[in-house]
Amino acid sequence: MSLPSHAQYVVIGGGIIGCSTAYHLARDHKADVVLLEQGRLTSGSTWHAAGLVGQLRSSASITRVLKYSVELYKGLEAETGLATGWKMTGCLRLATNQDRWTEFRRLATTARSFGMDMHLISPAEVKRMWPLMDVSDLVGASWLPTDGQASPSDITQSLAKGARMHGAKLHEGVRVTGFGMDGDRIVTVRTSEGDIACEKVINCAGQWARQVGAMAGIEVPLQPVKHQYVITERIEGLATDAPTIRDPDRRTYFKEEVGGLVMGGYEPNPQAWETGLAGGDVPDDWEFRLFDDDYDHFEQHMTQAIARVPALETAGIKQMVNGPESFTPDGNFILGRANECANMFVGAGFNAFGIASGGGAGWVLAQWAVDGEAPLDLWVVDIRRFSGLHRDRAWVRDRTLEAYGKHYTVGYPNEEYESGRPRIVSPLYERLKGHRAVFGSKLGWERPNWFAPAGADARDVPSMGRQNWFGPVGEEHAQVREKVGIFDQSSFAKYEMTGRDALKALDFICANDVTRPAGHLTYTQLLNTRGGIEADLTVARLAEDRFYIVTGTGFRTHDFGWIDDHIPDGLDARLTDVTEEYGTLSLMGPRARDVLSAVTDADVSNDAFPFGRVREIGIAGHAVRALRITYVGELGWELHVPISATGDVFDALMEAGGSHDIRPVGYRALESLRLEKGYRAWGSDITPNDTPFEAGLGWAVKLRRNTDFMGRASLQGAASRPLTKRLMGFTVDDAEVMLLGRETILRNGESVGYLTSGGYGYTLGRGIGYGYVRNASGVDDDFLASGDYELVVATERVPARLHTKPLFDPEGRKVKA
Numbered sequence: 001m002s003l004p005s006h007a008q009y010v011v012i013g014g015g016i017i018g019c020s021t022a023y024h025l026a027r028d029h030k031a032d033v034v035l036l037e038q039g040r041l042t043s044g045s046t047w048h049a050a051g052l053v054g055q056l057r058s059s060a061s062i063t064r065v066l067k068y069s070v071e072l073y074k075g076l077e078a079e080t081g082l083a084t085g086w087k088m089t090g091c092l093r094l095a096t097n098q099d100r101w102t103e104f105r106r107l108a109t110t111a112r113s114f115g116m117d118m119h120l121i122s123p124a125e126v127k128r129m130w131p132l133m134d135v136s137d138l139v140g141a142s143w144l145p146t147d148g149q150a151s152p153s154d155i156t157q158s159l160a161k162g163a164r165m166h167g168a169k170l171h172e173g174v175r176v177t178g179f180g181m182d183g184d185r186i187v188t189v190r191t192s193e194g195d196i197a198c199e200k201v202i203n204c205a206g207q208w209a210r211q212v213g214a215m216a217g218i219e220v221p222l223q224p225v226k227h228q229y230v231i232t233e234r235i236e237g238l239a240t241d242a243p244t245i246r247d248p249d250r251r252t253y254f255k256e257e258v259g260g261l262v263m264g265g266y267e268p269n270p271q272a273w274e275t276g277l278a279g280g281d282v283p284d285d286w287e288f289r290l291f292d293d294d295y296d297h298f299e300q301h302m303t304q305a306i307a308r309v310p311a312l313e314t315a316g317i318k319q320m321v322n323g324p325e326s327f328t329p330d331g332n333f334i335l336g337r338a339n340e341c342a343n344m345f346v347g348a349g350f351n352a353f354g355i356a357s358g359g360g361a362g363w364v365l366a367q368w369a370v371d372g373e374a375p376l377d378l379w380v381v382d383i384r385r386f387s388g389l390h391r392d393r394a395w396v397r398d399r400t401l402e403a404y405g406k407h408y409t410v411g412y413p414n415e416e417y418e419s420g421r422p423r424i425v426s427p428l429y430e431r432l433k434g435h436r437a438v439f440g441s442k443l444g445w446e447r448p449n450w451f452a453p454a455g456a457d458a459r460d461v462p463s464m465g466r467q468n469w470f471g472p473v474g475e476e477h478a479q480v481r482e483k484v485g486i487f488d489q490s491s492f493a494k495y496e497m498t499g500r501d502a503l504k505a506l507d508f509i510c511a512n513d514v515t516r517p518a519g520h521l522t523y524t525q526l527l528n529t530r531g532g533i534e535a536d537l538t539v540a541r542l543a544e545d546r547f548y549i550v551t552g553t554g555f556r557t558h559d560f561g562w563i564d565d566h567i568p569d570g571l572d573a574r575l576t577d578v579t580e581e582y583g584t585l586s587l588m589g590p591r592a593r594d595v596l597s598a599v600t601d602a603d604v605s606n607d608a609f610p611f612g613r614v615r616e617i618g619i620a621g622h623a624v625r626a627l628r629i630t631y632v633g634e635l636g637w638e639l640h641v642p643i644s645a646t647g648d649v650f651d652a653l654m655e656a657g658g659s660h661d662i663r664p665v666g667y668r669a670l671e672s673l674r675l676e677k678g679y680r681a682w683g684s685d686i687t688p689n690d691t692p693f694e695a696g697l698g699w700a701v702k703l704r705r706n707t708d709f710m711g712r713a714s715l716q717g718a719a720s721r722p723l724t725k726r727l728m729g730f731t732v733d734d735a736e737v738m739l740l741g742r743e744t745i746l747r748n749g750e751s752v753g754y755l756t757s758g759g760y761g762y763t764l765g766r767g768i769g770y771g772y773v774r775n776a777s778g779v780d781d782d783f784l785a786s787g788d789y790e791l792v793v794a795t796e797r798v799p800a801r802l803h804t805k806p807l808f809d810p811e812g813r814k815v816k817a
């Protein structure tokens with residue numbers, strides 16, 4: 001079959017992800033698709049995968065993607081005639097200590113919240129289900145009956161056949177060697193067999209995806225890591241339908257295969273595949289290849305596995321598989337379009353769950369490429385969660401190895417990564433260290449999470465219950481509620497939009513009205529075509545044609561890309577990232593005005609400087625952009641300071657605030673303060689799956705103005721229909737109950753949703769959560785008021801109160817930073 005000279009979509013890579021994407025493009029969108037594979041189909045990582053298929057993740061959307069995979073694998077043979085080897089064996093996860101057991105209890109509740117039945121079972125039940133196992137050290141196990149296993153090569157061949165049946169053209173032995181570009185747009189795909197003109201490219205090149213992306217100017221931050229498992233000879237007494245096993249405390253996994261076992265693991269000392277090629281590239285000629293067996297490195301897994309399944313001691317090893325797989329710095333895969341190239345979509349970095357993800361990832365990636373926007377909330381896997389930092393190969397390698405090493409460690413709440421730190425620091429870093437700051441890291445920035453009192457251990461001590469910072473953070477919280485505190489929020493992402501048509505552009509992109517005169521701030525959501533919330537930020541109008549936009553640290557690349565992409569063609573509007581030009585000090589608390597007026601000549605009275613305004617004021621000889629706004633619900637200002645002056649302004653505020661006991665305050669207190677005030681957090685409470693109406697943010701949508709804006713059409717339709725879900729606040733009376741998010745919401749004993757965030761409100765003295773209450777026939781005020789509510793917290797039912805208003809908001813302010 002000769003190569004066509006043109007295709008609408010060119011998919012690069014014939015592994016499970018490429019084949020699934022081509023299949024969905026052809027089946028669901030009747031698209032004109034060409035798939036190019038440099039070797040033969042499956043010859044990259046796919047052919048040597050172990051084939052365990054798990055479904056539960058901490059994100060509801062990703063769990064949905066994985067559940068879709070299972071549904072697809074179940075039915076694919078009927079469509080294509082090629083079996084996938086799918087077996088619904090169920091999966092047992094083993095717990096050998098109390099912390100792990102607590103993790104599983106939380107996991108079982110998460111599973112229920114996401115509509116899956118995960119059971120917790122006793123060691124005796126485990127023994128009955130898996131008689132060859134030594135259960136003497138078990139506390140118990142979780143049991144997810146709908147998980148299973150499949151044959152990676154067979155699924156891929158079946159998807160490839162299905163893709164062809166729907167009209168896709170798959171070419172093996174064709175290597176992509178480069179791209180012909182027109183600015184940031186790919187116009188031709190250059191291959192070993194000639195050029196193909198195309199509209200969109202989908203980069204599913206597995207561990208080669210980084211170098212394929214680089215040819216189009218984008219960074220795909222992944223690191224190939226060596227991953228090993230063994231396949232044993234037959235083991236007497238092993239059932240062919242034995243559940244797959246994950247034994248995280250022993251860092252190993254098992255699945256039955258032809259009467260024997262596949263056993264592999266995640267070691268704490270993983271080995272990156274460093275090829276020695278320029279830029280760390282992976283060699284092209286790695287078709288159906290493996291590394292040499294490394295029994296020395298694997299011995300740690302073997303020892304643990306024999307302790308769990310003693311029959312392994314005498315079972316013969318049929319084969320060892322030591323293959324490369326792409327891992328990422330946060331353990332999640334990578335989908336979507338990077339800002340640097342207008343028409344390359346990526347599906348790569350599958351962290352050894354590419355077989356489990358393949359079906360669903362292909363579905364959402366195809367839809368994303370066709371529509372230009374993700375079909376559901378895929379933020380945790382979006383390529384725009386990364387930044388310029390991720391161009392640093394050594395940093396990506398170190399962080400990825402840390403994430404790999406933590407794959408099976410107990411997931412303690414609020415855990416931070418340790419590698420590659422400190423990386424980006426604010427000018428206040430040393431000063432804050434002097435105040436005994438305990439830092440966390442976000443997109444490379446060191447940010448104070450809390451401040452350890454003198455004599456206390458200035459570090460996070462992991463724990464499943466209340467952690468060592470609980471008391472000190474309560475004091476910081478009280479300081480802001482009662483007096484005044486300073487948050488260093490210099491890591492906030494900041495952009496400027498300028499140009500004759502800047503207002504026109506933002507008026508189209510923002511759901512709220514940004515046309516207020518210069519000097520005004522607008523808190524606004526940015527909506528997708530479904531009316532879902534793609535971003536949540538503040539726009540300050542500095543002049544007729546100049547706007548300053550502030551958003552969360554982690555959303556820097558994403559929000560920039562979203563705004564830039566949606567500037568209507570032909571308008572004179574330019575977006576610039578100015579993050580590093582400004583330090584940000586948030587001066588918050590009832591005494592904030594006393595402190596601010598002591599350091600500036602400007603009139604900061606309520607009349608002269610009301611809420612929702614931006615002014616330039618002088619502090620310590622520097623021009624400071626002051627935004628009267630709050631995310632904690634107290635009187636306060638965000639002070640955006642020329643970066644080199646951040647220290648001077650901080651010192652001046654600290655000195656002036658001395659008589660008010662001013663002190664620096666960290667991000668954990670911020671979280672507690674915002675939960676009490678009901679300010680939404682993007683990525684958890686509000687996501688692309690949720691409209692402003694559902695999120696209780698309808699007041700920030702300019703439907704009444706006769707102007708077109710992103711999402712308007714869809715919201716207008718929604719405005720006349722009953723809401724089927726609404727974001728509500730919940731509290732629990734028992735102050736000891738810990739809420740973390742994903743707890744199930746019960747109304748009159750029936751599940752109606754789950755918490756999107758959870759934490760502790762120190763002023764209220766109890767746990768607080770937010771979550772959507774759902775009901776297919778509508779969630780109106782009567783429905784909300786007429787229910788009795790409980791939360792399921794780590795499998796225990798706990799009485800809860802529903803709140804329709806912010807929990808602590810005496811002034812009813814609605815604007816956030």
Ligand SMILES: Cc1cc2nc3c(=O)[nH]c(=O)nc-3n(C[C@H](O)[C@H](O)[C@H](O)COP(=O)(O)OP(=O)(O)OC[C@H]3O[C@@H](n4cnc5c(N)ncnc54)[C@H](O)[C@@H]3O)c2cc1C
Pocket residue numbers: 012013014015016017018036037038039040041042043044045046047048049050051052053174175176177204205206207208209212227228229321322323324325347348349350351352353354355356357
């Ligand atoms: C030992 C091991 C065990 C695993 N076990 C499991 C498991 O139990 N469950 C699970 O879900 N996952 C598992 N995985 C992970 C799984 O194998 C991968 O996540 C998955 O195969 C990734 O598929 P892919 O399509 O992204 O990559 P690949 O299969 O590597 O496909 C990428 C393809 O792109 C082609 N390509 C690259 N560059 C070019 C170019 N320039 N031009 C044309 N073609 C190109 C390559 O030749 C390759 O075929 C395991 C991985 C390993 C290593």
